[in-house]
Amino acid sequence: MIQLWMIIGYLALLLGLGFAASRFFRGTATDYMLASHTIGPVLLLMSLFGTTMTAFALVGSTGAAYRAGIGVYGELASASGIVHSLCFFVIGLPLWAVGRRHGYTTQIQFFRDRLQSDLLGLLLFPILVLLVVSYLLVGIVGGGAVVNSITAGAFESSGWFATAGHGVPSWLASAVICGVVLLYVFFGGMRGTAWANAFQTAVFMVLGLVTFVTIANALGGTDRFLENLQIATQAAESSHLTMTKMPRAVFFSFLFIPLSVAMFPHVFQHWLTARSAQSFKLPIIMHPVFIMIVWMPCVLLGVWATGESSGVPAALDGMGPEKFNKVLPTLVKLHAGEVLGGLLSAGILAAIMSSLDSQFLCLGTMFTEDVVRHYGGRERYSDAQVVRLARYFVVGMVALTYLLSLMLPGSVFTLGLWSFSGFTGLVPLVFAAVYWRRLTAAGAVASVITTVGCWTALFIRSFIRSDIKPYTFPEQPFPVAGIVSIPKMLPVVTIFAAAAAALVVVSLLTPRPDQKTLGKFFSS
Amino acid sequence: MKPAVLIFVGLLLILHQDYWQWENDQLIFGAFPYALVYHMGISLAAAVSWLLATRFWWPEHLDRSSDAERERGAS
Structure with missing residues (x-):
């Protein structure tokens, strides 16, 4: 009950922070959506x-490591360390500059202007909203679990x-979090979101480390921390300690x-809150x-958690795929x-909510700027x-997403992968819009349609081949001309490659873009 | 974008695909699996690479344009 x-x-503390931030609200739409471009490096x-x-x-990585072992760190964490900063440097900085120069608040404003195509904006709006909603589901389902x-x-x-289980039901917990x-x-608005994000980031980083030390000590049971780490690791399934899985x-x-x-609308919005280009240096490093x-x-x-002595395998025995979402909370419950x-659960919720807020806000921003x-x-x-x-649009979308979350008991990790795959399919578009003068509106539209087509076909296929x-x-290694064989890969590679190919081929087959428009975005 | 940034990123991505040590079951200090320590090293190397990129290959023209914009806003 103490934990509850x-x-x-x-x-309640977070609500207080939001209300405190609202006292600094300047009453303008730019302030509500971009905190008046006042956000510094920290x-x-x-x-x-x-x-x-x-x-x-948090919840997904622990569950994935429980399933597939130590390789999960290389699979996503070290890869993200390289690629996220690359995106901030190569895409974020130029978009921030162009956004400040032309007064953009959303990605769609940039694409419409850059490619002089209203159709592209019309096409991108529902796609980005649906992808953000699927990303939101990750947080809402994870938080409830x-x-x-x-x-x-x-x-x-x-x-x-x-x-x-005589606990707060997932549906109720998800509703309260939302x-x-x-x-x-x-x-x-954005100021409250940035403040809450900073506070919650500090909370989940500190409490994450505290969880780690506490559980290591509980699993080891000695007075020496290193010895506890050794006991905990050596009790784990040996196959989970290598990359073989x-x-x-x-x-x-x-x-x-x-x-x-590079294509998250909420990250784009955060980029635009930066006070100056210099503000990007600290996040990139x-x-x-x-x-x-x-x-x-x-x-x-x-x-x-894979070790029998952790008590987790016994506690999760007989559960379906949702058991992977419960690995971290079960460890906390058994060993802290x-x-x-209670503190650690607050830390986990902090990580979840620090993404939900930006996603909620970007939905409202996109609706007002790109439609209204x-x-x-x-x-x-x-x-x-x-x-x-x-605000009204955000309330409507959150209610809809919440209802969807009630029908979706899947693993947070798998759900996240599909959402991210859709966004990755749109990355060739943003990269070409920033760096390739030859990109045409037809090429951009073809790329978006290809992304949607591939994503939908493979998503449906994933249910058939459960x-x-x-x-x-x-689905099986695919031989090409009897010389090489394309191995089994995540669907994201196919989506990305097809979208990039459609963009290049259609752009080259259609007339060059207008020089006057290019002059707005490229220096001579 | 400066070619040096691409070279650094390319090198990191190659080092990231560490197929040669897939079955290495060594434990560092008896507690940390080798693959985990190796990839933590990649994370730190990425931070150092980005430090170099922002120090030596920073697009200075963006700073100038944001200064100009601030001045315009102030006037």
Whole structure:
């Protein structure tokens, strides 16, 4: 019960932070959506990092390491350290510059202007919204699972929630998490989101390390920390201590997943909050180190959990794929005291909510900027009306996403992979828009349609071939001209390659873009 | 984008695909699996590479344009 009260206390604290941020609100739409471009290097580092670390990073990574071993760190953490910073440097910086110069708030404004195509904006809006919603689901499902696992047994004496193990049911926990994040985004806008992200990032990094030390000591049971680490590691399944559970080609294809950050609408919005180009330096340098600080403990915890002495295999015995979401909370529940367990659950929730807030806000921003103001006219609505419309749209989308989450019991890790694969398919578009003068509107449209087509076909196919885990494409090694064989890889590689090919081929087959437009975006 | 940045990133990505030590079951200090320590090294090497990139290959023109923009805003 103590854990439940601590979670409630933490959620109340966040609400307070959101209301405090709302006192600095300047009343303009730019302030609500971009914090008036006032975010410096430290806050940008914390908010960008908090935004990219989700339930996927904490709950998902521990569950994935429980399933596939230590290779999960290389698969995503070290790969993200290289690729995320590359995206900030190569895509984020130029987009920030062009966004400040031309007053963009969303990616679609940039693409419409760069390619002089309203159709492209119309096509991208529903796709980006759907992909953000699928990403939101990762946080909402993960958050509900964590709270349910941590609070299991809290209501045993009253007899409440028997079907949810006498803990707070996932559906109720998810609803409360959505409600709290919604409220501080509603009132605090981007400033509240950046403050809350920075605070929550600090919380989950510190508490993540505390969890690691606490559980290591509990599993080892001696007074010496190194000895405890040795006992915990040596008790784990030996196959989980090498990379052998990781097919090499699948490991390679995971390099494409972190590319998705270049097309996250909420990350674009955070880029635009930067006060100056210099603000980007700290996030670019420190992002790989921060990832290491969060992922290393989570992956080791997942590996330790495979040992019978951790108690996790017995506790999760007989469960379906949702058991992977419960590895971290089960470890915490079994091996941390009640007070620490409560604090640690708050840390896990912090990581989850620090992504949800930016995603909520970007949905409202996209709706008002790309639909309402674009089609209704920029002068027609006052700033107050725009902010109000953004808030209403966010409430509607969150309600819809929440309802979807109730029908979706899948693994957070798999869900995240599909969402990221869709965003990665759009990366050739943003890269070409920044660097390739020959890109045409037709090439861009063809690339987006190819991404959607490939993603949908492979997603549906993954249900048909439910025997292949994780789903790969090609499903079997594919011989080419009897010389080489294309190995089994994640679908993201096919989506990315097809989208890039469509973009290049159609651009080269269609007339060159207008020189006047190119002059706006490229120096001579 | 400067070619040196691409060379650094390319090198890191090659080192990242460490197929030659796939079955290495060595434990560093008896507690940390070798593959994990190797990839933590990649994370740190990435941070150092980005430090060099921002120090020596930074697009200075972006700083100048944002300074100009601030001045315009102030006037």
